[in-house]
Amino acid sequence: MGGKSSKKISMSKFAHILKVHPCYNEKLHDKVGRVHLPVAPKCNIACKFCRRSIDKECCEERPGVAKRIMKPEDVEDYLQELTKKMSNLKVVGIAGPGDSLFNKETFETLEIIGEKFPDLIKCISTNGLLLPKYAKKLSDLEVKTVTVTVNAIDPKILKNIVEWIYYDGKIYRGEEGASILIKNQMEGIKKAHDLGLIVKINTVLIPEINMDHIVDIARTFKDIAYLQNIIPLIPLYKMENLRPPTCEEIKSIREKCERYLPQFRACQQCRSDAVGLISEKRLNIFDLKHFSH
Numbered sequence: 001m002g003g004k005s006s007k008k009i010s011m012s013k014f015a016h017i018l019k020v021h022p023c024y025n026e027k028l029h030d031k032v033g034r035v036h037l038p039v040a041p042k043c044n045i046a047c048k049f050c051r052r053s054i055d056k057e058c059c060e061e062r063p064g065v066a067k068r069i070m071k072p073e074d075v076e077d078y079l080q081e082l083t084k085k086m087s088n089l090k091v092v093g094i095a096g097p098g099d100s101l102f103n104k105e106t107f108e109t110l111e112i113i114g115e116k117f118p119d120l121i122k123c124i125s126t127n128g129l130l131l132p133k134y135a136k137k138l139s140d141l142e143v144k145t146v147t148v149t150v151n152a153i154d155p156k157i158l159k160n161i162v163e164w165i166y167y168d169g170k171i172y173r174g175e176e177g178a179s180i181l182i183k184n185q186m187e188g189i190k191k192a193h194d195l196g197l198i199v200k201i202n203t204v205l206i207p208e209i210n211m212d213h214i215v216d217i218a219r220t221f222k223d224i225a226y227l228q229n230i231i232p233l234i235p236l237y238k239m240e241n242l243r244p245p246t247c248e249e250i251k252s253i254r255e256k257c258e259r260y261l262p263q264f265r266a267c268q269q270c271r272s273d274a275v276g277l278i279s280e281k282r283l284n285i286f287d288l289k290h291f292s293h
């Protein structure tokens with residue numbers, strides 16, 4: 001298939017990143033360190049499963065959680081301290097706790113990293129609503145990998161996952177909001193891919209809503225994404241009464257999707273301020289004196 005061979009060729013172009021990035025290569029989980037900088041608190045969409053927690057006492061291990069929000073001006077000292085302690089630190093990411101592209105602090109932070117720590121690989125994760133607008137800026141800032149969460153490509157399904165979106169100064173609800181989000185995700189992912197960014201698709205498996213649809217997502221992005229990361233629903237917020245998938249269900253959906261996109265099977269659903277090796281269970285962030293408060 002043409003798609004497969006063109007992917008092979010461009011894969012080799014990024015071979016060195018794929019070799020050192022623990023979220024693109026499961027074998028590196030106990031070898032290469034990564035840090036998430038929680039500089040992006042605000043979000044421009046409302047996923048029904050998302051409960052963000054920013055709290056000094058917060059000890060939950062899941063996405064959307066951070067002990068505190070970090071300010072871009074604290075990033076340099078924090079990374080200086082970390083790089084001294086962690087010789088294996090290679091990757092720095094921005095994964096919320098809100099949406100990275102909806103917070104100007106993300107771009108300020110990426111600039112600081114590029115200037116002061118040019119050897120660290122920069123990545124971000126986003127819902128993709130603003131990706132058409134910012135893909136070029138990310139590429140100019142030498143961001144190498146972008147994770148876009150795509151939970152459905154049919155607005156009739158996505159409206160059950162995303163309550164509303166805030167776009168161009170307006171709130172759009174239901175199917176209308178879902179359609180805009182899907183359109184921008186498709187356009188943004190294509191643009192990012194064309195600019196040479198490596199795109200990973202995150203998909204939250206919500207058995208009662210998108211289980212049979214996830215393979216359509218994999219098929220849709222087969223030529224422009226590099227990897228899909230299907231993660232189980234953690235039942236929270238307006239989905240607290242929905243069930244998470246069983247291990248069998250996750251395994252079976254990943255096998256179906258693998259026909260179209262390579263699957264990442266080792267995601268630990270990290271916090272927005274995670275630091276260290278992905279294989280390490282606990283954070284060590286609490287000891288670092290430069291962490292903002």
Ligand SMILES: C[S@@+](CC[C@H](N)C(=O)[O-])C[C@H]1O[C@@H](n2cnc3c(N)ncnc32)[C@H](O)[C@@H]1O
Nearest residue numbers: 049063064095096098099126127149202233234
């Ligand atoms: C907290 S978000 C931050 C980045 C960005 N806002 C996004 O949604 O991609 C990071 C990842 O956590 C996932 N996530 C958040 N809440 C979750 C939950 N309750 N269960 C499973 N995944 C969740 C999101 O779908 C996303 O893939």
Ligand code: SF4
Nearest residue numbers: 043045047050098127
């Ligand atoms: S886009 Fe990300 S941060 Fe925003 S509500 Fe959805 S999961 Fe939460």
Ligand code: SF4
Nearest residue numbers: 023267268269270278
């Ligand atoms: S949440 Fe998953 S993809 Fe992100 S750093 Fe952790 S293991 Fe990697």
